[in-house]
Amino acid sequence: MASLTFLQPLSNLSSHTTLVSLKNPHHIPSFTSLNPSIIPKTRPFKSFTAAFSLAESNSPKSLQPNLQPFLQELADSFDLPQDYFAQLPSDLRLDLNDAAFDLSNGRVIDECGQELGETLLNLSRAWEAADTSTSHALARRLPGLGESLTGNAKSAFGKRLVSAGRRFQSMGQYGQGELQKIAKVMITTGRVLSESSTSTVTDEQPKKESRMLKFGELQLELTSDKAIIGAIISVGFGILSWELAQGIQNIPESSLQYANENALMLAKSLRGALLAVCYSSAFLSALTSVGLVLLGRQLKSSKEK
Numbered sequence: 001m002a003s004l005t006f007l008q009p010l011s012n013l014s015s016h017t018t019l020v021s022l023k024n025p026h027h028i029p030s031f032t033s034l035n036p037s038i039i040p041k042t043r044p045f046k047s048f049t050a051a052f053s054l055a056e057s058n059s060p061k062s063l064q065p066n067l068q069p070f071l072q073e074l075a076d077s078f079d080l081p082q083d084y085f086a087q088l089p090s091d092l093r094l095d096l097n098d099a100a101f102d103l104s105n106g107r108v109i110d111e112c113g114q115e116l117g118e119t120l121l122n123l124s125r126a127w128e129a130a131d132t133s134t135s136h137a138l139a140r141r142l143p144g145l146g147e148s149l150t151g152n153a154k155s156a157f158g159k160r161l162v163s164a165g166r167r168f169q170s171m172g173q174y175g176q177g178e179l180q181k182i183a184k185v186m187i188t189t190g191r192v193l194s195e196s197s198t199s200t201v202t203d204e205q206p207k208k209e210s211r212m213l214k215f216g217e218l219q220l221e222l223t224s225d226k227a228i229i230g231a232i233i234s235v236g237f238g239i240l241s242w243e244l245a246q247g248i249q250n251i252p253e254s255s256l257q258y259a260n261e262n263a264l265m266l267a268k269s270l271r272g273a274l275l276a277v278c279y280s281s282a283f284l285s286a287l288t289s290v291g292l293v294l295l296g297r298q299l300k301s302s303k304e305k
Contacts, residue, residue: 067196085132097127111152158192161190162190165183227292228292231292234285237281
C-alpha cells in the first residue's frame with residue numbers, strides 16, 4: 001500500500017511532463033521547472049538604488065566643500081570702520097604693504113584668471129593706499145568670483161590668501177582684534193581653496209614659478225640672463241670704486257697745504273672717509289657679483305629641469 005502511495009506522485013509527474021512536452025515539443029524539462037518552490041527569488045531593486053546613491057555620495061565631486069560661505073566671511077571681515085587702514089601705525093602700514101605684495105606679486109592674472117587677477121591687483125593697491133572703503137568694495141566681489149575658479153586658479157588663490165593672511169597675523173593685536181580676524185579668515189579660506197583643488201590639479205602640468213622683484217608699481221622678473229648682466233655691472237662698479245680709492249690713496253699727505261691745522265685735520269678725515277666708502281663699495285660689489293652669478297646658475301638649472 002505504501003509502495004502504491006509512493007508511485008502515485010510519480011505517475012502524476014510523468015503525465016504532467018508528457019503534457020508539457022506535447023504542448024511545446026522543444027521544451028526540455030529541468031529540475032527548476034519541475035519544482036517551482038526552489039526557484040531563487042529576485043532581489044528587490046531597492047538595494048541597487050541604495051548602493052548607487054551611496055556610491056554617488058562618495059564621488060569626488062560631492063566631497064568638494066562649498067566655498068561660498070568662506071569667501072563671504074572673508075568679504076565681511078573687511079567691513080571695517082572708515083579710515084581704519086589710514087589710522088594704522090607706521091610699522092603696521094609696512095606689514096599691510098607686505099600683505100599687498102604677497103597677494104598680487106608675480107603673474108597673478110595668468111595664475112588666477114583675468115577677472116580675479118585684476119581684483120587682487122586692485123585690492124593690493126587699495127591696501128597700499130590705506131583705502132578701507134575701496135578694500136571692502138573689492139572684497140565683496142570675491143564670493144561671486146570664486147564659483148568659476150578652476151583647480152589651478154583655486155590653488156594659486158589659496159596660496160596667496162595664506163601668505164597675505166600670515167602678514168596680517170604678524171601685525172599682532174590692534175584695536176578690537178580686526179586684523180587677527182582678517183588673518184584667521186584669510187588663512188582658513190586659503191587652506192580650504194588649496195585642499196579643494198588638490199584632486200583637480202594632480203593630473204595637470206604644474207606651471208613654472210618665476211621670481212619677481214617689485215619696486216612700487218614696477219615688477220621685474222628675475223632670469224639667468226638678467227642676473228649675469230647685473231653681475232657684470234656690479235663688477236664694473238667695483239673696479240671703478242677700487243680705482244677711485246687707489247687714486248685718493250696715492251695723493252701724498254705732504255701735498256695737502258691749508259691755512260691752519262683745523263682745515264688740515266678736516267681734509268685728512270674726509271680723505272679717510274672717502275677711502276672707506278670706496279673700498280667698501282668695491283668689496284660689496286664683489287660680493288654682489290658672486291651672488292648674482294650663483295643666482296643666474298640656479299635659475300638656469302631650474303629652467304632646464
